[in-house]
Amino acid sequence: xxxxxxxxxxxxxxxxxxxxxxxxxxxxxxxxxxxxxxxxxxxxxxxxxxxxxxxxxxxxxxxxxxxxxxxxxxxxxxxxxxxxxxxxxxxxxxxxxxxxxxxxxxxxxxxxxxxxxxxxxxxxxxxxxxxxxxxxxxxxxxxxxxxxxxxxxxxxxxxxxxxxxxxxxxxxxxxxxxxxxxxxxxxxxxxxxxxxxxxxxxxx
Numbered sequence: 001x002x003x004x005x006x007x008x009x010x011x012x013x014x015x016x017x018x019x020x021x022x023x024x025x026x027x028x029x030x031x032x033x034x035x036x037x038x039x040x041x042x043x044x045x046x047x048x049x050x051x052x053x054x055x056x057x058x059x060x061x062x063x064x065x066x067x068x069x070x071x072x073x074x075x076x077x078x079x080x081x082x083x084x085x086x087x088x089x090x091x092x093x094x095x096x097x098x099x100x101x102x103x104x105x106x107x108x109x110x111x112x113x114x115x116x117x118x119x120x121x122x123x124x125x126x127x128x129x130x131x132x133x134x135x136x137x138x139x140x141x142x143x144x145x146x147x148x149x150x151x152x153x154x155x156x157x158x159x160x161x162x163x164x165x166x167x168x169x170x171x172x173x174x175x176x177x178x179x180x181x182x183x184x185x186x187x188x189x190x191x192x193x194x195x196x197x198x199x200x201x202x203x204x
Contacts, residue, residue, distance in 0.1 A: 002038040006106050008066050010035040011045060016058040030069065042104060052117045052124065053093050063100055064114030070129065072163045076113055081133035081162035083146060083178070085126040092117065092124040095150060099126065102149055109141045126150075133162035136187065143178040143185040156180040 011033035017024040034045040052061055062070040071077065087095060096117050102108060103115055109130070116127040128146060132138055143158055152158075160176040162168045170176065175192050178185035 002040045004038055005036075005042070005104055007104075008035055008037045009042070009104055010064055010067060011049065012062040012064065012070060014060040014062065014070070016060075018058075026071065027069075030071070035067075039104075046100070051093065052096050052119055053089075055119060057119045057121070060116055060118040061096075062114060062116040063103060064129070068113050070114055070116055076131060077129060077163060079133060079164060079167055080111075080113070080129060080131040081139070081160060081168075082130070083128040083142060084159040084161065085128075085146060085150065085152070086123040087126060087150070088123060089119075092119065095126065098149065107149070108145055109138065111135075111138050112142060112145075133164065134167045136168075139176075140178075140185070140187060143187070147178075147180055147185050152180050154180055154182060158185060 013031050013033060014026075015029050015031065017029055033049065036042045036045055049061075055061070060070075064070055065076075068074055068076040099115055103112070108128075111130040111132055112128060113131055114129045116129070118125045118127075128142060130138065130142055139160065143160075146152070146158060147156075156179070158178040158180075160178060162170060162176070165172065168176070170189075173192055174189050177188050177190055179188055180186075
């Protein structure tokens with residue numbers, strides 16, 4: 001008898017279009033890998049997937065609850081937001097699998113609907129999507145879970161992006177970070193860095 005998971009889950013990958021392909025709508029670059037409802041189905045899919053450290057930086061792997069898609073426009077995500085964690089290259093191999101197993105094992109707060117990973121030259125990016133950005137307690141709970149699962153060190157910074165800034169009363173000139181201290185992450189509103197405007201020299 002197969003072990004039923006609490007929720008169905010779906011793997012997707014996003015393929016960034018090449019310069020030759022031009023401007024392609026995001027949705028057309030998003031591809032479904034497979035959906036699973038049991039632990040056995042998960043391993044059947046996961047065992048045949050490429051791991052993030054073996055993928056080019058044009059690929060983003062996603063795992064989302066049920067049929068929710070990794071798109072801001074998806075109904076489940078419109079009032080939500082995402083946490084961004086940047087990890088060193090040598091951490092992605094073990095971190096991705098740990099996060100995947102904890103996600104389908106319901107070790108994240110229920111508000112979390114998906115995770116994503118994308119490799120970069122100097123670091124790897126992990127995204128944690130959730131549904132209710134306006135609830136500060138939910139945001140903090142998720143930040144605490146991320147900190148615990150990834151064993152983030154003191155002073156580590158987690159960036160947060162609400163999909164609708166008005167839902168959290170966020171000034172357009174500000175952004176949200178969670179900074180890890182000895183007792184866990186602390187929410188901080190900080191001013192965005194803005195480059196000085198370049199103006200044309202006055203004509204004589």
